Structures are given as structure tokens and as C-alpha cells.
Amino acid sequence: MSVPLYQAKxxxxxxxxxxxxIRVLELLQAGPxxxxxxxxxxxxxxxxxxxxxxxxxxxxxxxxxxxxGLVMYALSTPAVADxxxxxxxxxxxxxxxxxxxxxxxxxxx
Amino acid sequence: MSVPLYQAKxxxxxxxxxxxxIRVLELLQAGPxxxxxxxxxxxxxxxxxxxxxxxxxxxxxxxxxxxxGLVMYALSTPAVADxxxxxxxxxxxxxxxxxxxxxxxxxxx
DNA sequence: TGCGTAGTTGCAGAATTCTTCAAGTCGGTT
DNA sequence: AACCGACTTGAAGAATTCTGCAACTACGCA
Numbered sequence: 001m002s003v004p005l006y007q008a009k010x011x012x013x014x015x016x017x018x019x020x021x022i023r024v025l026e027l028l029q030a031g032p033x034x035x036x037x038x039x040x041x042x043x044x045x046x047x048x049x050x051x052x053x054x055x056x057x058x059x060x061x062x063x064x065x066x067x068x069g070l071v072m073y074a075l076s077t078p079a080v081a082d083x084x085x086x087x088x089x090x091x092x093x094x095x096x097x098x099x100x101x102x103x104x105x106x107x108x109x
Numbered sequence: 110m111s112v113p114l115y116q117a118k119x120x121x122x123x124x125x126x127x128x129x130x131i132r133v134l135e136l137l138q139a140g141p142x143x144x145x146x147x148x149x150x151x152x153x154x155x156x157x158x159x160x161x162x163x164x165x166x167x168x169x170x171x172x173x174x175x176x177x178g179l180v181m182y183a184l185s186t187p188a189v190a191d192x193x194x195x196x197x198x199x200x201x202x203x204x205x206x207x208x209x210x211x212x213x214x215x216x217x218x
Numbered sequence: 219t220g221c222g223t224a225g226t227t228g229c230a231g232a233a234t235t236c237t238t239c240a241a242g243t244c245g246g247t248t
Numbered sequence: 249a250a251c252c253g254a255c256t257t258g259a260a261g262a263a264t265t266c267t268g269c270a271a272c273t274a275c276g277c278a
Binding site for chain 1: 113114115116117118119120121122123124125126127128130131132135168169170185186188189191192193195196197198199200202203204206207
């Protein structure tokens with residue numbers, strides 16, 4: 001194989017590793033949306049958003065199509081939502097673990 | 110809150126976005142392992158591995174402890190394995206989609 | 219106490235990614 | 249055809265991340 005599997009995985013995760021791209025994916029979980037809507041909700045320059053969307057597109061995570069003068073984006077597979085959910089869960093566990101540790105440390109002095 | 114949630118998420122995904130770190134996590138899915146084992150399986154300089162482990166540790170994704178002269182690492186929560194599984198599934202879907210498209214394109218000429 | 223193995227940390231140059239600006243494309247509309 | 253709105257692309261400097269070397273810490277043991 002040309003690209004080791006673990007490298008493809010790393011690339012995929014890295015593709016998700018950007019605040020704007022995460023927000024886009026979260027918004028797209030509710031269904032397809034035009035760029036203009038994303039732009040209205042994300043506070044980023046149009047050209048920057050386009051760059052981020054292009055990255056997600058190239059990674060195959062989202063797809064785009066035109067609809068009545070607007071360009072729409074959508075998740076390429078609902079599995080993306082599962083990935084985000086798993087991420088959310090870990091984040092929750094890690095943060096509560098930290099809080100737990102913090103509380104433990106505080107109780108000591 | 111000081112750090113927006115979507116930024117914390119992005120950071121977590123970015124932390125996973127590196128070939129060495131992915132391999133470490135995959136190895137740790139089978140249970141705790143000493144650094145020396147990871148080193149034997151991953152083909153990376155010791156100092157580099159240490160840097161990557163430090164990143165994972167700071168992100169709260171793994172934990173480390175000492176055991177009989179060796180430093181052991183383990184996943185901080187089994188949820189990490191779920192995240193990797195979700196990633197694997199998406200990668201599979203994206204790749205077969207691409208193959209499908211590729212086949213379609215080839216059938217055309 | 220002194221040594222050797224096991225890992226870690228600091229750092230600097232190399233490589234990658236981000237952001238923004240300017241210019242360009244693609245479809246509708248008039 | 250000319251124009252406009254909605255995006256996209258190219259490119260370059262700024263910012264971040266990666267890698268490897270050298271130095272350092274932590275243990276266990278003679």
C-alpha cells in the first residue's frame with residue numbers, strides 16, 4: 001500500500017483538528033446548509049471558510065453541490081456525527097477526571 | 110468559560126492527528142505497555158516518542174506510571190478506543206466511496 | 219556512593235499549517 | 249452581453265508543529 005493505514009487515520013483526525021472545521025461539522029449534523037449560513041454563524045472571513053471547506057472536501061468528510069445560486073455542504077456520511085459524539089464523550093471524561101484531580105489536590109492543603 | 114468547547118474539541122482531535130501518536134494509542138488499546146515496548150514497535154527516536162507521549166499525557170488521553178524500573182503508559186479511558194473505532198469506520202466509508210467513484214470514472218472511458 | 223539503563227526535557231532549524239489579500243470563476247439576472 | 253452576488257483559488261508572510269541532538273533526571277543495583 002502506498003500510504004500506511006495509521007497515517008491515513010492521523011490525517012483524518014488532523015483534518016478535524018481546527019475550530020472552524022469542527023464548527024462546520026457540528027452545524028452540518030443538522031443537515032445540509034449553504035455556505036452563506038455557515039458564514040453567518042461562524043465569524044470567519046469568507047475566503048478562510050472556503051479554505052477550510054476545501055480541506056474537508058478533499059478529505060472526503062463533506063460533499064458540496066449547487067442549489068439555486070447557493071453552494072450547499074453536507075456530511076459525506078452520518079458516521080461523522082458518531083465520531084464527533086465520541087470526541088465529545090472523551091472530552092467530558094477527561095475534563096471531569098481533571099476536575100476530580102483538582103478537587104483532590106485542593107482537599108489536601 | 111475560558112476556552113470555547115469547539116476549540117477544546119479541535120485540540121483533542123489535533124492531538125490524535127499524528128502517525129506516531131495514533132500508533133501509540135492503537136498499541137495501548139490492548140492494555141498498558143512500557144515505553145520500551147512502544148519504542149520497539151514504532152520506529153522513532155526515543156526523544157521523539159517521549160515528546161509525543163508528553164503531548165498525549167498533557168491532553169489527558171493517556172496516563173503514565175512507573176512499575177519496576179519501567180515507565181508504563183495506558184489509555185486514560187476506554188472511550189479512546191471508541192473514538193479510534195469511529196475513525197476507522199469513517200475512513201473505511203470514505204475510501205470505499207472513493208473507490209466507487211473511481212470505478213465509475215473508469216467505466217466511463 | 220558510583221554506574222548504567224530508561225526516559226524526559228530544552229532547544230533550534232526544518233517542515234507544515236493558518237490567515238489574509240487580491241484576483242478569478244460560476245450561475246443567475248437584466 | 250454585461251453585471252452582480254456567492255464562492256473559490258493562489259500566493260505569501262505569520263504562526264505552529266515536528267524532529268533530532270545534547271544534556272539532564274530518576275531508579276535500581278553493585
